Amino acid sequence: xxxxxxxxxxxxxxxxxxxxxxxxxxxxxxxxxxxxxxxxxxxxxxxxxxxxxxxxxxxxxxxxxxxxxxxxxxxxxxxxxxxxxxxxxxxxxxxxxxxxxxxxxxxxxxxxxxxxxxxxxxxxxxxxxxxxxxxxxxxxxxxxxxxxxxxxxxxxxxxxxxxxxxxxxxxxxxxxxxxxxxxxxxxxxxxxxxxxxxxxxxxxxxxxxxxxxxxxxxxxxxxxxxxxxxxxxxxxxxxxxxxxxxxxxxxxxxxxxxxxxxxxxxxxxxxxxxxxxxxxxxxxxxxxxxxxxxxxxxxxxxxxxxxxxxxxxxxxxxxxxxxxxxxxxxxxxxxxxxxxxxxxxxxxxxxxxxxxxxxxxxxxxxxxxxxxxxxxxxxxxxxxxxxxxxxxxxxxxxxxxxxxxxxxxxxxxxxxxxxxxxxxxxxxxxxxxxxxxxxxxxxxxxxxxxxxxxxxxxxxxxxxxxxxxxxxxxxxxxxxxxxxxxxxxxxxxxxxxxxxxxxxxxxxxxxxxxxxxxxxxxxxxxxxxxxxxxxxxxxxxxxxxxxxxxxxxxxxxxxxxxxxxxxxxxxxxxxxxxxxxxxxxxxxxxxxxx
RNA sequence: GGUCGGGUAGCUCAGCUGGAUAGAGCAACAGCCUUCUAAGCUGUGGGUCAAGGGUUCGAAUCCCUUCCCGAUCACCA
Numbered sequence: 098x099x100x101x102x103x104x105x106x107x108x109x110x111x112x113x114x115x116x117x118x119x120x121x122x123x124x125x126x127x128x129x130x131x132x133x134x135x136x137x138x139x140x141x142x143x144x145x146x147x148x149x150x151x152x153x154x155x156x157x158x159x160x161x162x163x164x165x166x167x168x169x170x171x172x173x174x175x176x177x178x179x180x181x182x183x184x185x186x187x188x189x190x191x192x193x194x195x196x197x198x199x200x201x202x203x204x205x206x207x208x209x210x211x212x213x214x215x216x217x218x219x220x221x222x223x224x225x226x227x228x229x230x231x232x233x234x235x236x237x238x239x240x241x242x243x244x245x246x247x248x249x250x251x252x253x254x255x256x257x258x259x260x261x262x263x264x265x266x267x268x269x270x271x272x273x274x275x276x277x278x279x280x281x282x283x284x285x286x287x288x289x290x291x292x293x294x295x296x297x298x299x300x301x302x303x304x305x306x307x308x309x310x311x312x313x314x315x316x317x318x319x320x321x322x323x324x325x326x327x328x329x330x331x332x333x334x335x336x337x338x339x340x341x342x343x344x345x346x347x348x349x350x351x352x353x354x355x356x357x358x359x360x361x362x363x364x365x366x367x368x369x370x371x372x373x374x375x376x377x378x379x380x381x382x383x384x385x386x387x388x389x390x391x392x393x394x395x396x397x398x399x400x401x402x403x404x405x406x407x408x409x410x411x412x413x414x415x416x417x418x419x420x421x422x423x424x425x426x427x428x429x430x431x432x433x434x435x436x437x438x439x440x441x442x443x444x445x446x447x448x449x450x451x452x453x454x455x456x457x458x459x460x461x462x463x464x465x466x467x468x469x470x471x472x473x474x475x476x477x478x479x480x481x482x483x484x485x486x487x488x489x490x491x492x493x494x495x496x497x498x499x500x501x502x503x504x505x506x507x508x509x510x511x512x513x514x515x516x517x518x519x520x521x522x523x524x525x526x527x528x529x530x531x532x533x534x535x536x537x538x539x540x541x542x543x544x545x546x547x548x549x550x551x552x553x554x555x556x557x558x559x560x561x562x563x564x565x566x567x568x569x570x571x572x573x574x575x576x577x578x579x580x581x582x583x584x585x586x587x588x589x590x591x592x593x594x595x596x597x598x599x600x601x602x603x604x605x606x607x608x609x610x611x612x613x614x615x616x617x618x619x620x621x622x623x624x625x626x627x628x629x630x631x632x633x634x635x636x637x638x639x640x641x642x643x644x645x646x647x648x649x650x651x652x653x654x655x656x657x658x659x660x661x662x663x664x665x666x667x668x669x670x671x672x673x674x675x676x677x678x679x680x681x682x683x684x685x686x687x688x689x690x691x
Numbered sequence: 692g693g694u695c696g697g698g699u700a701g702c703u704c705a706g707c708u709g710g711a712u713a714g715a716g717c718a719a720c721a722g723c724c725u726u727c728u729a730a731g732c733u734g735u736g737g738g739u740c741a742a743g744g745g746u747u748c749g750a751a752u753c754c755c756u757u758c759c760c761g762a763u764c765a766c767c768a
Contacts (some may be wrong), residue, residue: 120708128711138710140748150748176748177711220768257768374768401766410694411764418766425768454695455763481696481761518730536730548704551696553761555703564730566716567704574730582727635705635715642715649723649732669727691730 101167101182105137108160113145126612132172133179134608140176150176185599187611188664192596194614194671201617202678203247211441213251214240216448217366221353222262223291225360227483227490227498227556228450231545234684235480236448237366238546238630241682246625251440254368255432258350259375262294264331267345268324269293269300279352285359285501286352300324363504365538365684370439372432381431382423384467385416393466409462416463429460430467437469445471446628451479451551478628481553483545498556508537510562511570520691535686536570542685543569547634567638572676573687575641579673580689582653586666591654597664606647610668613640614675621682630683637679644672 102124109115109122121141127133139146139154146153151173158171158178170181194200216236219225225233236252244250270277270293279286301324308318319325334342361367385402388394394404394416402417416427423431436442447457457477464472482489490497512533515521521529540562547567548554564570583593603611617636624632653669656662677687 123710125710131711136711140710143748175711260768262768415766420766422766424766428768450762451696452762453768456768458695479696479762486702514730518728520728520730544703549697552704553697557703563717566730568716568730570730571716574728578728578731585727631705638705638715645731646733648727652727654727690728 101135101165101180104161104165104167105157108157108164109142109145112156112160113142115142115145126609127179129609131174131177131179132181133170134182134612135180137178137180138176139178143176154178182608184601184603184608187603187608188597188599188601190615191611191664191668191671192599194611194675195596195667198674199678200614200671200675201621202245203621205244205247205249209247209249210443211249211251212243212444212446213253213436213440213442214243214446214448215253215255216240217254217361217368218257218449219254219357220257220262221290221350222266222294224285224287224356225500227500227503230364230500230503230541231480231483231554232448232450233361233364233366234542234545235478235550235630237364237684238633238682239446239448239478239628241684242621242624242628242630242633245621245678245682248625251370251442252368253370253372253436255372255374255377256354258373259335259346259378261328261332263346263350264328264335265297265301266290266293267342267349268328268331269297270349271345279355285356286354287356287360288501289356290349290353297324297328360500360504363538364500365686372435374428374432377431377435378423378428379431380434381427381429382417382421384430384434385423385427388416388463388467404463404466406459406462411459411462414459414463426456426460426463429456430463433460433464433469433472437471442471444474444476446476446478448478448480451481453477454479476628478550480550483554483556486555486557498558504538504541506558507541507562508534511537511540511564514564515691524690532688532691535688536564536573536691539569539573539680539685539687540564541569542683543572543634546630546683547638549631550629569680569685570691572637572641572680573685574691575644576673576676576680576687577689577691578648579644579669579676582669583666583673586654589654591662591666593670594663594667597667598660601660601664603664604651606643606650607664607668610640610643610647610672613643614671617675617679624682633679633682637676637683640672640679641676644669 102122105124106117106119106122109119110117124135124137127136137157139150139157143150143153146156148156154173154176158173158180161168161180162171167183167186168180169183172179214236217229217233219229240250240252273296274293277289279289282289301322304322304324305315305318308321309315313321331342335346385394388404389396389402394402396402399419400421401415401419404414404416406412406414414426415424417423436445449457454477457475461472461475464475484490485496485498487496512529515529515533515536521532524532545554586593620632620636624630651665653662653665656665680687
C-alpha cells in the first residue's frame with residue numbers, strides 16, 4: 098500500500114507539481130458501495146489542478162493507469178477517485194503476511210524506549226472487584242500493545258499494604274476471629290480479610306450510633322469511638338515497628354497476597370516488579386526535603402511542607418504534615434524515586450481511575466520540578482467507572498461485583514452454553530474446562546476492553562454474558578471455525594501452502610480480506626500511539642465479521658480450482674493468525690475448537 | 692463556582708488526525724443447516740449525531756455559546 102501511495106504522490110507531482118510529502122495525500126479503503134480497492138480524495142488538489150473534481154480525478158486516474166503496473170482500473174465519482182489494484186499485488190501482499198508468523202508484532206530493540214506501566218494497585222483490606230478488573234485488563238492489554246509496537250515494557254504494581262484500612266481488618270480479626278485462617282475457613286485470604294473489614298465497619302457503626310443515642314453529635318461519637326481509637330493506636334504501633342503488630346500484619350497481608358495471586362492468575366495478568374507502600378512511603382519524605390532545599394517547596398510556620406502550584410494554574414499542595422508524616426502524594430513521589438533508581442525509565446504510565454485526574458496533574462508537575470526526566474511526560478491512563486444498570490456499585494448496599502464471583506459466573510455460563518449446543522461433546526473433561534474457561538474469560542475481557550476507556554461503562558450482568566454478536570466468543574468462534582477447516586484439509590490430504598500463486602483470480606471479498614489483515618500492522622502502531630485496546634478489539638471484530646461473510650459465500654475445501662482453493666486456505670489461516678495475535682494483545686486466548 | 696471527561700438508534704457501543712447515503716451488536720420481525728462448526732449468514736423496521744451559531748467545496752468530527760451527566764477541587768488513600 099505504501100508503494101501505491103508513492104505512485105499517487107508521483108502522479109500528483111508530475112501532473113500538478115504537488116510536493117510528494119504533502120500530508121493531504123490520503124488513501125482510504127473504498128466503501129463497499131463503490132467499485133475499486135483504494136480511494137483518493139481529490140478535493141485538496143483542485144487548487145493546483147484548476148479543474149473540476151471529476152476532471153481532476155479522471156486525470157489522475159488516467160495517469161496512474163498508464164504509469165503504474167499495479168493500478169488496473171479507476172472510476173471517478175464526484176471528487177473521489179476509486180482505484181483498482183491488480184490481483185497479483187494482493188496475492189503478493191498475502192504471501193508477505195503469510196511468511197511472517199508474527200505479522201504486525203515488532204520485536205523490541207535493545208535500545209527501544211523503556212516504558213513502565215503501573216496497574217492494579219490494590220488495597221490489602223478487601224478482595225478485587227469489577228472496577229479492579231477493568232484496571233487490570235486495561236493495564237495488561239496496554240503492556241501487550243506497547244510491546245508489540247516495539248517498546249520494552251515493565252509491568253509494575255504498587256500495593257497499598259499499610260495504613261488505617263488494614264489495621265481495621267487486623268483489629269477485627271484479633272477481637273472476633275478466634276484464630277481463624279483461610280485454610281480453616283476454606284476461604285480465599287483476600288475474602289477472609291474483606292469479611293473482617295466489613296465486620297469492623299459494622300461494629301464501628303453500632304458504636305457510633307450507641308454514642309449518638311446518649312446525646313453525642315456524630316462527629317463527637319466518631320472521635321470517641323473506642324474501636325476506632327484502638328485502630329489508630331494499632332497504626333501508631335505499626336509505624337513504631339512494634340513486632341507483635343508487624344507480625345500479625347505480615348501474616349494477614351500474606352493471606353491477602355495469596356488470594357490476589359489466584360485472582361491475577363485467573364485474569365491472566367502478571368507483573369515484572371511489585372512495589373509495596375510500606376517500603377516506599379518513607380522515601381518520598383526524603384525527596385520532599387531535598388525539594389525544600391532546592392527551593393521547589395516551602396515550609397509553613399507550623400512546620401508543614403507545601404508546593405506552590407499557582408503559577409501552573411493549580412493550588413497549593415501539602416506534602417508533609419506538621420508532624421512530619423507523609424500524605425498520598427508524598428508516597429507516590431517516593432515510589433517514583435525507587436522506580437527511577439531501579440530502572441532507566443523513559444516513560445511512565447499510570448493506569449488509574451479518572452477520579453485521580455487532579456492527583457496526576459499535580460504529580461507530573463512535582464516530579465518534573467524534582468528533576469525526574471520522565472515526570473513531565475508521565476501518562477495518566479485515566480479510565481471511567483464501571484456502573485451497573487441500577488447505578489454505581491456501593492459496598493454499603495452490597496452491590497459490589499466481586500471479581501472471583503464474576504469469573505466463576507462467566508465460565509459457568511460458557512460451560513452451560515457449550516453443553517446446550519453440544520459443541521464439546523466427546524471432549525475430555527480437562528479439555529472442556531480449558532475451553533469453557535477461555536470462552537467465559539474471553540467474553541468478560543472483550544466486553545470490557547472494546548469500550549473506550551475514558552467512558553464510564555455500564556456492566557449489565559445479563560448482556561455481558563451474551564456470546565453472540567460483537568463479543569469475545571464470536572471472535573473465538575471464528576478462529577475455531579478456521580482451525581476446523583484447516584484440520585479437515587489436513588485429514589483429506591490437502592496441505593496448507595506456504596505461498597499462493599500470484600496469478601490466482603481473486604473475488605472482491607478476498608481482496609477486501611487481504612486488505613483488512615494487512616492493516617493490522619498499522620492498527621497496532623495506532624493503538625500503541627493512542628493507548629487504545631479498544632481499537633484492537635474493534636478491528637478484530639470487523640475482520641472476523643468480514644471473514645464470516647466470506648466463509649458463508651465461498652467454499653474453501655470444495656473449490657474445484659486448486660489454485661483458488663489453496664489461496665482461500667492460506668487466506669483463512671492468516672486471518673486466524675491475525676485474530677490470534679490481535680486477541681493476544683487483549684490478553685484473550687482463542688481456542689482451536691469450541 | 693473553577694478544572695477535566697462524556698452526550699451518536701429503545702438498550703450497549705463504534706466512528707472523532709474533517710470526506711461519498713452516520714455503522715455494528717442486542718432487542719423485534721422475516722428468511723437460510725443432505726455441502727468446510729447456525730456461538731454463523733441475509734433481509735426489514737429503527738437517527739434533529741444534546742441544542743444553537745461559526746469555519747469549509749464538505750462537519751458526528753474543528754471553533755464559540757448554552758444545556759444535561761460524571762469526576763475532581765482533603766493535613767483520605
